[in-house]
Amino acid sequence: MEITKRNKFVEFIKNYWMYVAVAVVVLVIAITVGVLAGGQTVPTTAPKLEFSLPMNEANIIKDYSSTELQENTSLNQWEAHLSVDFASENSDVFAVLDGTVTKVSYDVLNGHLVEITHSDGFVSQYCSLADEPLVSEGDKVSAGEKIGTAGNSSNAEIDLGNHLHFTLYLNQEAVDPNNYLDLQNK
Ligand SMILES: [Zn+2]
Structure with a gap:
């Protein structure tokens, strides 16, 4: 039973390794894009400028x-x-x-x-x-x-x-x- 399962798995990898490789590449690209996009949100979280007023009690x-x-x-x-x-x-x-x-x-x-x-x-x-x-x-x-x-x-x-x-x-x-x-x- 065990052996059969393992064989099936090996068979699966042999037949579909190409798809597995593509899936891994896509995942890596998605994570990279996600990290870069996340980096672009930095300006919105930067500290807000503190404006003072141009005149007093105006x-x-x-x-x-x-x-x-x-x-x-x-x-x-x-x-x-x-x-x-x-x-x-x-x-x-x-x-x-x-x-x-x-x-x-x-x-x-x-x-x-x-x-x-x-x-x-x-x-x-x-x-x-x-x-x-x-x-x-x-x-x-x-x-x-x-x-x-x-x-x-x-x-x-x-x-x-x-x-x-x-x-x-x-x-x-x-x-x-x-x-x-x-x-x-x-
Ligand atoms: Zn004016």
Whole structure:
């Protein structure tokens, strides 16, 4: 009985070893692909960036809206507002993350502007600042560091008075700061 069973097994292997070999190869490939795919999920489990707020105890005077148009009385037009406007008694403006100042400029529409490039594809932009921002291109700044003062230098939003027009970009696209900054608990 035993011998017969063993013989049957040997017969089976002789006849089907090719299939067994293919099955083993497929299994190895599946495990390899699984491990590689698992490796790609690492970024989602990486520690989340901790954003600080660009102004203290500020009111949001105009929120982010990508689909709903909002009236801009300064330019007399309806437009999407891919930024958040803040106003506060204390007009200090702070960097929201560690980074490097990549632009300090002035133009009539944006007013005085500071742009900071951070890690993970984030760029923050601060417009309508008062004259003479405190930073220069190439400066390294830390989250919470004062970079300037909110002003009324942006002609595109001059009706809003002294305020900060804050924009957050992720991979060159303006994103809703509400999804990254704790604006409700400001
Ligand atoms: Zn604005």
